[in-house]
Amino acid sequence: MTFAPKRQRRKEARPSEIMAAGLKAFSERGFAATRLEDVAEAAGVSKATIYLYFDNKADLLKAILHEVVSPRMGELEAIIHAFDGSTPDLLRAIYGRASAVVSSDEVRPILKLIVSEAGNFPDIAKFYWTEIASRGLHTFAQLIERGIERGEFRRCDPVATAQSIIFPLLMNALATEVFGPMPEFNTDKFHPNHLEFVLRGLAANGET
Amino acid sequence: MTFAPKRQRRKEARPSEIMAAGLKAFSERGFAATRLEDVAEAAGVSKATIYLYFDNKADLLKAILHEVVSPRMGELEAIIHAFDGSTPDLLRAIYGRASAVVSSDEVRPILKLIVSEAGNFPDIAKFYWTEIASRGLHTFAQLIERGIERGEFRRCDPVATAQSIIFPLLMNALATEVFGPMPEFNTDKFHPNHLEFVLRGLAANGET
DNA sequence: GTCTATATAACGATAGAC
DNA sequence: GTCTATCGTTATATAGAC
Numbered sequence: 001m002t003f004a005p006k007r008q009r010r011k012e013a014r015p016s017e018i019m020a021a022g023l024k025a026f027s028e029r030g031f032a033a034t035r036l037e038d039v040a041e042a043a044g045v046s047k048a049t050i051y052l053y054f055d056n057k058a059d060l061l062k063a064i065l066h067e068v069v070s071p072r073m074g075e076l077e078a079i080i081h082a083f084d085g086s087t088p089d090l091l092r093a094i095y096g097r098a099s100a101v102v103s104s105d106e107v108r109p110i111l112k113l114i115v116s117e118a119g120n121f122p123d124i125a126k127f128y129w130t131e132i133a134s135r136g137l138h139t140f141a142q143l144i145e146r147g148i149e150r151g152e153f154r155r156c157d158p159v160a161t162a163q164s165i166i167f168p169l170l171m172n173a174l175a176t177e178v179f180g181p182m183p184e185f186n187t188d189k190f191h192p193n194h195l196e197f198v199l200r201g202l203a204a205n206g207e208t
Numbered sequence: 209m210t211f212a213p214k215r216q217r218r219k220e221a222r223p224s225e226i227m228a229a230g231l232k233a234f235s236e237r238g239f240a241a242t243r244l245e246d247v248a249e250a251a252g253v254s255k256a257t258i259y260l261y262f263d264n265k266a267d268l269l270k271a272i273l274h275e276v277v278s279p280r281m282g283e284l285e286a287i288i289h290a291f292d293g294s295t296p297d298l299l300r301a302i303y304g305r306a307s308a309v310v311s312s313d314e315v316r317p318i319l320k321l322i323v324s325e326a327g328n329f330p331d332i333a334k335f336y337w338t339e340i341a342s343r344g345l346h347t348f349a350q351l352i353e354r355g356i357e358r359g360e361f362r363r364c365d366p367v368a369t370a371q372s373i374i375f376p377l378l379m380n381a382l383a384t385e386v387f388g389p390m391p392e393f394n395t396d397k398f399h400p401n402h403l404e405f406v407l408r409g410l411a412a413n414g415e416t
Numbered sequence: 417g418t419c420t421a422t423a424t425a426a427c428g429a430t431a432g433a434c
Numbered sequence: 435g436t437c438t439a440t441c442g443t444t445a446t447a448t449a450g451a452c
Contacts, residue, residue, distance in 0.1 A: 112323060112327075114386065115320060115323045115324065115382065115386050116323065116324040118386045118387070119320075119386070125386060125387055129387045129390070133383075133387070134390075134392070137392060154408075156401060156404070156405070157397060157401045159392055160397050160398045160401035160402065161401060161402075161405060163376055163379070163380060163392075163393075163398060163402070164376050164401070164402045164405045164406075167375050167376040167378075167379035167380065168371055168372050168375040168376060168379075170375075170379055171371070171375035171376075171378055171379045171382075172371060172375065174323065174379075175341075178322065178323050178326045178327070178333060179326070179333055179337045179341070182337070182342075184342070184345060184367055184371075185371075189365060189368050190368045190371060193364060193365045193368035193369060193372070194368065194369075194371070194372045196364070197364070197369060197372045197409040197410075198372075198409065200362075200408060200409045200410075200411070201405040201406065201408045201409035202405075202408075203408070215421075215422050215423065215448085215449055215450065216421090216422085216450085217420080217421050217422075217449090217450060217451065218421090219420090219421065222421090222422095243440085243441060243442085244441075244442065244443090245441075245442095253422075253423090254422065254423045254424075255423090255441095255442085255443090256422075256423065256424080256425095256443090256444080256445095257421080257422055257423075259442095259443070259444080260421070260422075264442075264443075265442070265443095
């Protein structure tokens with residue numbers, strides 16, 4: 001059996017290990033309540049090592065958000081730009097991805113985290129808003145505009161309608177996180193029903 | 209100038225004064241962070257007086273929720289049972305009341321409060337779920353069933369669809385509370401757009 | 417003077433500092 | 435890891451209404 005050396009220089013792996021540990025800790029205990037020492041221990045490094053890669057606690061959380069959530073948003077945007085078919089089909093595709101992301105065990109706790117801690121850490125709220133929330137909202141608004149331009153959706157306010165589409169998704173995940181998995185929130189029932197509801201709400205006059 | 213006596217016996221007025229002070233404090237600082245002493249001071253009583261009227265801190269919050277939010281839910285239920293006209297018109301009426309309640313300065317902070325603190329105080333989460341959230345959800349589901357039975361709405365899952373209707377309302381208020389009043393959340397634009405979206409999403413085939 | 421609403425003061429658990 | 439301060443909670447004293 002080989003013994004692990006006391007110190008290992010692994011410049012490449014450290015940040016992601018620290019972020020993984022941070023995500024877990026922040027999700028479970030909240031931002032304010034988790035001590036960087038716990039994160040360090042979980043990541044198998046010393047507290048000082050964290051400061052080597054991140055300026056401070058808030059910067060660590062921002063990096064996690066940027067690493068975990070932002071790429072998912074980028075993925076959605078990429079789908080929109082690459083897609084060639086009808087906008088209802090595009091919406092179906094995007095919705096499937098978005099609902100999977102939002103309900104996932106990594107992202108779901110983040111929603112609660114932001115709601116809970118935003119008041120005490122305004123810069124994190126601001127970061128989340130500009131980098132993720134606002135971006136996602138306008139991505140869906142863009143999709144709606146595409147549908148309107150192609151005559152597939154009726155005229156409406158794209159940003160407001162984007163909220164009608166996304167917010168149930170977010171709230172469903174958030175409620176599951178807050179109240180536990182209640183039968184009312186059953187995603188297998190909820191998501192198809194909501195998607196159908198959305199497509200009908202958007203349909204151009206005379207179409208189904 | 210007359211000085212207020214050190215003690216005043218006002219058995220009737222105390223509970224509501226304490227609850228008002230509690231609502232303000234809990235909304236501003238959160239449940240865990242507010243000290244009962246601050247509530248007492250704001251209400252003009254001593255800490256022990258609170259215990260005369262409420263079993264403990266959690267019980268005080270429950271009483272506030274029961275006093276502030278539950279009556280509003282009852283009001284919505286009453287409207288449904290009293291209403292005689294078409295279900296779309298009923299939905300318009302209910303939605304107007306519900307959106308006013310949810311966006312109000314008393315209720316909006318409560319949403320954030322529940323999301324933030326439910327994890328650490330499971331009995332409060334449970335109380336809120338059964339007494340308020342679940343109740344509201346099924347009230348809207350009932351309304352949708354009424355529309356389906358009368359042939360005004362298409363067939364759908366009432367509880368799931370109720371989420372599609374209510375959750376944007378809640379999330380819009382919650383987001384306003386978390387990120388501040390952003391132009392995207394402008395309620396004057398959002399609510400009419402969402403209501404129109406909902407009515408089209410529910411419309412029976414062949415109707416607008 | 418009696419009854420009880422209310423304040424003062426003490427207790428004990430728990431979290432945060434060092 | 436220990437010590438201390440804080441805060442929810444409870445016990446006791448007292449003031450006000452009748």
